[in-house]
Amino acid sequence: MKKIVLLFSSLLIISCVSNEPKPIKLNVDSCEFCKMTISNGKFGAELLTKKGRYYKFDDLSCMMHYTKENTNVQVQSFFVNDYAKDNTLIPAEQCFYLHGGSINSPMRGNFAAFASDKDQDDFQKQLNAKMLTWEQVFTMY
Amino acid sequence: MKKISFIVFLLFFSIGKAATIQVGANFPVKKIKQALALAKDGDTILVDSGIYKEGTILINKKIYFIGKNFPVLDGQHKKEVLSINANDVVVKGFKVINSGHAALNDPCGIRVYDKNNVTIQGNILDNNFFGIYLQNSTNCIVKNNIIKAYGKAEQLIGNGIHCWKSSNLQIIGNKITGHRDGIYFEFVTQSVIWRNISNNNVRYGLHFMFSNDDAYITNVFKNNGAGVAVMFTKNVKMFNNYFEENWGDSAYGLLLKEIADSYIFNNRFARNTSGIYMEGTSRIKVEKNSFESNGWGMKIQASCMENEIVNNNFLKNTFDISTNGSLVLNTFNANYWDKYEGYDLDKDGMGDVPYHPLSLFAVLTENTPSSMLLYRSFMITLLDKSEKVLPSITPDNFVDNKPLMKSLPL
Numbered sequence: 001m002k003k004i005v006l007l008f009s010s011l012l013i014i015s016c017v018s019n020e021p022k023p024i025k026l027n028v029d030s031c032e033f034c035k036m037t038i039s040n041g042k043f044g045a046e047l048l049t050k051k052g053r054y055y056k057f058d059d060l061s062c063m064m065h066y067t068k069e070n071t072n073v074q075v076q077s078f079f080v081n082d083y084a085k086d087n088t089l090i091p092a093e094q095c096f097y098l099h100g101g102s103i104n105s106p107m108r109g110n111f112a113a114f115a116s117d118k119d120q121d122d123f124q125k126q127l128n129a130k131m132l133t134w135e136q137v138f139t140m141y
Numbered sequence: 142m143k144k145i146s147f148i149v150f151l152l153f154f155s156i157g158k159a160a161t162i163q164v165g166a167n168f169p170v171k172k173i174k175q176a177l178a179l180a181k182d183g184d185t186i187l188v189d190s191g192i193y194k195e196g197t198i199l200i201n202k203k204i205y206f207i208g209k210n211f212p213v214l215d216g217q218h219k220k221e222v223l224s225i226n227a228n229d230v231v232v233k234g235f236k237v238i239n240s241g242h243a244a245l246n247d248p249c250g251i252r253v254y255d256k257n258n259v260t261i262q263g264n265i266l267d268n269n270f271f272g273i274y275l276q277n278s279t280n281c282i283v284k285n286n287i288i289k290a291y292g293k294a295e296q297l298i299g300n301g302i303h304c305w306k307s308s309n310l311q312i313i314g315n316k317i318t319g320h321r322d323g324i325y326f327e328f329v330t331q332s333v334i335w336r337n338i339s340n341n342n343v344r345y346g347l348h349f350m351f352s353n354d355d356a357y358i359t360n361v362f363k364n365n366g367a368g369v370a371v372m373f374t375k376n377v378k379m380f381n382n383y384f385e386e387n388w389g390d391s392a393y394g395l396l397l398k399e400i401a402d403s404y405i406f407n408n409r410f411a412r413n414t415s416g417i418y419m420e421g422t423s424r425i426k427v428e429k430n431s432f433e434s435n436g437w438g439m440k441i442q443a444s445c446m447e448n449e450i451v452n453n454n455f456l457k458n459t460f461d462i463s464t465n466g467s468l469v470l471n472t473f474n475a476n477y478w479d480k481y482e483g484y485d486l487d488k489d490g491m492g493d494v495p496y497h498p499l500s501l502f503a504v505l506t507e508n509t510p511s512s513m514l515l516y517r518s519f520m521i522t523l524l525d526k527s528e529k530v531l532p533s534i535t536p537d538n539f540v541d542n543k544p545l546m547k548s549l550p551l
Binding site: 026027028029030034035036037039040041042086126 | 244245296297321343344345366367370372389390391396398418420
């Protein structure tokens with residue numbers, strides 16, 4: 001009996017939606033919103049729905065537009081590329097953001113995301129950009 | 142007295158006539174930077190063949206910068222190779238190689254900073270991050286250059302010819318391979334792209350963003366990662382181009398997104414996954430094009446309106462047309478469809494029975510891509526035939542009322 005319970009509970013865990021990002025394949029995957037092929041691993045973004053579907057974007061602004069236009073899509077989590085690394089997705093809510101300055105993103109959303117506030121600080125001087133939090137980014141759209 | 146007058150004469154001579162400074166191993170001036178320091182506006186610097194590793198060469202005078210037998214300007218993978226920061230400069234006959242490779246400041250083979258009337262002609266660019274970059278420039282000519290890079294899918298690389306915030310440009314007769322986008326236009330107006338060959342680039346052969354009132358004529362875009370994209374733009378003329386062999390899940394011969402008031406005339410779309418993909422497109426005329434051997438001839442999303450598709454040939458495509466909605470706001474007229482099975486009793490060259498280019502199966506695969514497995518099965522063929530007689534799933538106003546009986550000689 002115990003074994004069966006264990007089996008079922010493990011099945012349940014496996015079948016649940018995982019909260020891990022799925023890596024973006026550069027120059028192969030295309031943006032769900034603007035249909036452009038994603039080629040820059042510094043500005044990509046990804047959305048995971050409650051049903052477990054992944055949508056990929058080439059720019060944070062595309063993801064925001066997509067979420068605001070498709071209110072029927074229930075979002076489990078948002079991911080963004082770490083600007084300090086190459087094509088690494090990290091949870092968007094915990095990121096530190098820079099906006100504007102000399103940041104040049106594919107669809108001119110011009111956001112850069114960082115896993116640490118130290119990186120944000122370092123790049124802020126280099127890029128001459130404005131510091132933002134996820135809440136501020138989210139309310140901009 | 143004679144001597145003085147001679148000197149005065151010489152002075153006049155040197156002021157009045159532009160000088161030519163020769164650079165090379167066999168001349169007194171060995172380095173390009175030395176020559177640039179000596180030169181005045183209007184002078185010619187003639188560089189002999191050889192390899193010049195001088196870091197970033199900055200041209201800030203109005204000069205003719207000419208290479209003899211393709212002297213090599215080597216950036217040694219560190220910085221930008223040639224920066225042009227003056228009006229009326231001509232750069233001709235150089236081989237520019239190995240620019241730096243960085244994501245932050247986009248180092249280039251040749252870059253023009255906020256200037257007018259610059260001509261970049263007959264150069265070879267090899268293995269640079271960006272090839273030629275025109276930034277905030279007007280009246281510039283980029284002609285007959287060969288631009289080559291070795292970009293791979295998982296790696297960051299710049300564009301072949303990148304134009305930003307410029308106007309009145311002429312991009313003529315260049316050959317571009319292996320960059321991210323062959324030619325990239327962002328905020329560029331009143332410009333022409335003519336007789337270029339852009340193939341085997343990592344992403345797009347040609348990419349338009351926010352660039353109004355431009356034309357691209359007689360270009361070849363072949364075997365690029367995702368074809369050609371024209372986005373967020375109006376008044377673009379696309380004539381006599383070849384869009385060929387752009388294969389892949391997100392690859393299109395021509396991707397049109399948010400574009401209006403444009404004219405697509407006499408192009409050839411052959412062997413692409415989708416010939417044209419349209420989304421948010423309005424008031425476009427698609428006339429006298431040939432769609433041949435594509436997976437989908439045209440994918441017209443429901444967000445498109447008031448487009449006219451007239452006098453085109455649709456030959457040997459798996460699906461001629463596909464759409465994702467039931468609303469039809471576009472018109473089809475007098476096209477040739479090789480799948481048309483009607484007749485022409487009054488012999489006016491037009492079929493007497495209207496043709497519904499949207500097959501049932503095209504609609505099914507749009508909604509459920511995996512149903513492609515059943516393609517060409519007996520049941521599907523039967524359903525397709527019954528759908529032709531009595532449209533139920535496909536919109537019945539998706540129709541060409543005067544389909545041609547013979548293909549157009551395009």
